[in-house]
Amino acid sequence: MFDGMQRRVVSMWFPRLASDRVLRARPVDGPFALTLKQANAERLHCLNMEAERQGLYRGMSFADARAFCPDLQSRPADPVGDARFLHVLRRWATRYCPWVGLEGDDGLVLNITGAAHLFGGEARMLADMRQRLNRAALSARIGLGDTRGAAWALAHFGEGRAEIDQPFEALAELPVAALRLEDSTVTGLQRLGLRRIGDLEGAARAPLARRFGPELLLRLDQALGRQPEQVTPLKEPPHYGVRMSLPEPIGLFDDVMAATSRLLDQLCAKLKTQETGARGLCLTLRRVDQEALTVKLRLASPLREAARILPLFERGVGEADAGFGIDQIRLEAVQVEPLPVDQVSHVSTGRADRLDDLITRIGTRIGLENVQRFLPADSHIPERSFLIAAAAWSEPGGPWVAPRPRPVRLFLPEPIAGTGTRPPRQFRWRRMALTIARAAGPERIAPEWWLSDDNWRSGMRDYWHVETRQGWRLWLFYTPQNPGWFVQGEFA
Incomplete structure (x- = not known):
């Protein structure tokens, strides 16, 4: 595609991507940091420039940071939101070239080969990038080189650009960490006195390969253009x-x-x-x-x-x-x-499809949120034994499981006159005089102490299933701690 043309790659690094994204929406004055829970401890995830000037750093314990900087403002980090924002930036960067990929979770890589002349040259293109990112309140460091490794090194350790066909001169004075090496490898090279890329290039290759493995020399050759490294653009999502x-x-x-x-x-x-x-x-x-x-x-x-x-x-x-x-x-x-493809079976009835179509038809008239269904909930409290959810965004919760029969109608407790621990033989309810023919119980239900509910402040309840001579089948309960009788439900 670019035969006869020198390859040029741009690396964009956003060192404060997460904090910049949050502060763009809600700016704050003073030191600010995002926190993320790691290994059962809150640690600093991303800081603004003021926080770094106070001596704070990534990975620092949040408690230590607050003690060191009392006026530190913080918010929880959102890695998923940061990833979405990076994809937005990737799409914006396609204004410069069509080949744009992600570089880790805080950077972009652009293959600008054959595109710089559209902006008046490489210098003007880089200036346009910086100007637009500054207007967007985004901290960014940009590197330009013949290879992806060289561009990454210049963006992270020496912002600038490498002249064509001179990658070594631009990288020689940079630290070996600019080769995208593991921390253990960087530490081992520094102990040997190999602190700069120039020192590493002048050392014997065979001993380095035996001690640190082939990745070290591969990263060096990729940065200097001896080994190819492609820029793979992300596939655009399908448009429906x-x-x-x-x-x-x-x-x-x-x-x-x-x-x-x-x-x-x-x-x-x-x-x-x-x-x-x-x-x-x-x-x-x-x-x-x-x-x-x-x-x-x-x-x-x-x-x-x-x-x-x-x-x-x-x-x-x-x-x-x-x-x-x-x-x-x-x-x-x-x-x-x-919606993956399903295996078609001769026993399928399509009842779920017809129900979904009915819910959609009703929802177009009254709104899908107003078409609701009851779902079972994991609670022995009668009022908490079910949930009400929108039918369009929920699935039937399976069979209802109860230790004993439950009434088909449940309402707020209504007091009735009665004494003793057994249901009263005669009582008045809703202006009706009723006489109990049969009673089954009691079923003792204790309140859930971990939840606050004003209706259960009277303590435990003893529930009875009673049948009256007048035909009413009711659910009564007695409160031993604060003696009293109540009606709460009606059976079919």
């Missing part, structure tokens, strides 16, 4: 969008649905290739007057079957005002989830 431009404007419902069906076939084929399913879809209808109408669809489960998705657009398309006609239609999956 399709578009259709119409030769003549359309406005009838059937015509719009027919065009949507064709787009769905294309989109679902792409989703199937990537083994993903759509959870959110956006259909954009552009009218001839340049106004765009959008029909958004949120699905209860990831789908890639056009026949199941198409009917779900009917309500939104039917309410769209086509005006003088629609000349362009665009369909995009704005939210996707992994």
Whole structure:
């Protein structure tokens, strides 16, 4: 691809990537650090320049840092957010060249071969990089060389650029740690008096290979251009969008649905290739007057079957005002989830699919968050034995497991008159006079001491399952510590 052209590589190092990302959103004055738990201890993960001036450093115990610098401000680190931010920077760096890869978790590597002239030369390109990063409040060090190793060394230990065909002159005075070596290897070389790359280049290679292994000489040769080292760009994520431009404007419902069906076939084929399913879809209808109408669809489960998705657009398309006609239609999956291929079985019923489609249809009218289901919870307290969750983002929790039958209706405890530890033979509840025919119990339930609940401050409860002569089957309980009777549930 670059035959006859000298290879040039840029290395960008962001020494304070994590703290810069946080301070861009919420600036603070004074020393600041991000903390990360390591080996059961909070340690400093990334610091700003003011904190480093106070003598703090990465890996330092947070307790020692606070004692040494009382005005230190801190926040928890977010390595996942930092990784996402680095990918954003990688995409931004493609403005300079198409070959951009990641360099560890705090750097980028760019193969700018044949691209520097577009910015007026290498010097102007590097100046443009620094200027834009400074405006973005990002600390960065940039190195430029003929090899990836040389660029990395200059960025980390001697910011600048190596002249073409002179990598050794630019690297000779840098420490051996600039060769991306293990700490143990660097320490061993320093004990032998080999502190600079120039010293290492002048030493005998065979003894070094026997003592430190082949990696040492490989890193040296890569930095000096004797061994190749490629810059592998990250693959761009797939784009799940399709578009259709119409030769003549359309406005009838059937015509719009027919065009949507064709787009769905294309989109679902792409989703199937990537083994993903759509959870959110956006259909954009552009009218001839340049106004765009959008029909958004949120699905209860990831789908890639056009026949199941198409009917779900009917309500939104039917309410769209086509005006003088629609000349362009665009369909995009704005939210996707992994959907591996499943083995088809002759015993599959498809009931789950029909339930998901029903949840989606109802959700398009009242919102998916308002379609809820009950899930079992791991608690012996009646009020805590279930959870209410959105059906679209939860799965049935399996069978309900209870040591004894539970009422189908559960409500707040309602006091009734009664004395003694056994259910009263006669009592009044909700203005009704009831007489107990049979009673089963007691089932003693103790409060969960690790949770605070005002309804259980009276202590343990003795539950009884009673049947009345009037036909009511109720759940009663007695509170021994604070004597009293209550009704809390009703059986079917």
